Amino acid sequence: MSNLLSPNVPDGPSEKPSRGPVAEPYTARSVELSPGFDVWRALPQRGRRMVGAWCFLDHVRSPDRTLDVAPHPHIGLQTVTWLHRGAILHLDSLGNERRIAPGELNLMTSGAAIAHAEIAVDRHAALEGLQLWVALPESARNGAPAFEHHDDLPLAHFGTLEARVVAGELDGHRSPATIFSELVGAELRAIEEGDATVPLDPRFEYAALLLEGEAHLEGTQLPEHTLLYLGEGRERLSLAAARESRIFLFGGVPFGEPILMWWNFVARTPDEIARARDAWERGRFGAVRGYEGDVIPAPPLPVRLRAT
Numbered sequence: 027m028s029n030l031l032s033p034n035v036p037d038g039p040s041e042k043p044s045r046g047p048v049a050e051p052y053t054a055r056s057v058e059l060s061p062g063f064d065v066w067r068a069l070p071q072r073g074r075r076m077v078g079a080w081c082f083l084d085h086v087r088s089p090d091r092t093l094d095v096a097p098h099p100h101i102g103l104q105t106v107t108w109l110h111r112g113a114i115l116h117l118d119s120l121g122n123e124r125r126i127a128p129g130e131l132n133l134m135t136s137g138a139a140i141a142h143a144e145i146a147v148d149r150h151a152a153l154e155g156l157q158l159w160v161a162l163p164e165s166a167r168n169g170a171p172a173f174e175h176h177d178d179l180p181l182a183h184f185g186t187l188e189a190r191v192v193a194g195e196l197d198g199h200r201s202p203a204t205i206f207s208e209l210v211g212a213e214l215r216a217i218e219e220g221d222a223t224v225p226l227d228p229r230f231e232y233a234a235l236l237l238e239g240e241a242h243l244e245g246t247q248l249p250e251h252t253l254l255y256l257g258e259g260r261e262r263l264s265l266a267a268a269r270e271s272r273i274f275l276f277g278g279v280p281f282g283e284p285i286l287m288w289w290n291f292v293a294r295t296p297d298e299i300a301r302a303r304d305a306w307e308r309g310r311f312g313a314v315r316g317y318e319g320d321v322i323p324a325p326p327l328p329v330r331l332r333a334t
């Protein structure tokens with residue numbers, strides 16, 4: 027998806043991860059992703075811009091609106107698309123055309139440059155899901171672009187919970203998705219009402235987002251549309267949830283590199299962002315074939331990112 031109308035990611039140095047467990051709520055904000063189509067943006071937040079390498083999280087919940095995100099560019103990141111209802115068609119500048127349905131993962135690695143479009147397959151059906159971005163570390167961010175689709179993601183069980191490991195690793199269950207830093211993204215679903223304990227990696231910082239239902243993490247109720255940042259140093263997480271509740275749990279080793287995010291770019295310097303913007307405006311990201319309509323033009327570069 028595209029950071030279309032809200033290129034206002036707060037600047038500044040990355041926050042230090044909380045040493046030791048915390049439970050800090052960050053309220054998601056409603057953002058218009060494409061005309062008439064709103065999403066809940068849970069990350070980045072002022073005061074909490076990353077969790078591990080995860081630097082962006084949109085929660086899409088639309089009963090009847092059409093998702094149509096025209097071609098737009100990305101650098102320096104991976105997009106993780108994970109649906110609960112509906113289906114999306116992905117088109118990219120590598121020539122990939124891939125429909126994604128609930129329970130499947132679309133993983134796009136931008137490397138140095140990629141462009142894509144995302145369109146709801148049924149323009150009148152409900153659409154619900156997540157799109158997250160993972161910042162690429164220095165060793166991978168100038169690499170080749172790539173796209174993967176996975177429909178055989180591992181399923182772990184913890185008491186009354188089942189956990190689908192979308193990316194990375196949870197308690198030894200490893201997603202086949204290609205990643206470049208130690209992280210995890212998993213959807214937890216309560217098969218029955220009850221309590222469960224999920225083993226965690228104490229080197230990771232974690233956060234959780236309630237997707238549906240009602241749940242308590244370590245005794246703290248998860249409010250709707252709220253990211254609960256859990257800090258690092260946890261060996262396990264206790265969870266009590268109503269039947270059919272769903273929670274997205276994600277985290278990773280704190281990302282050691284300061285990033286600069288603007289629009290759809292994850293970079294390191296203003297100059298790099300200005301160059302990527304210029305390359306997009308000159309059509310140098312490659313065409314997204316199969317999309318009928320215009321590409322998304324880059325917003326004006328804010329003064330703070332202009333060359334001095």
Ligand code: MN
Pocket residue numbers: 027028098100105142290
């Ligand atoms: Mn996108």
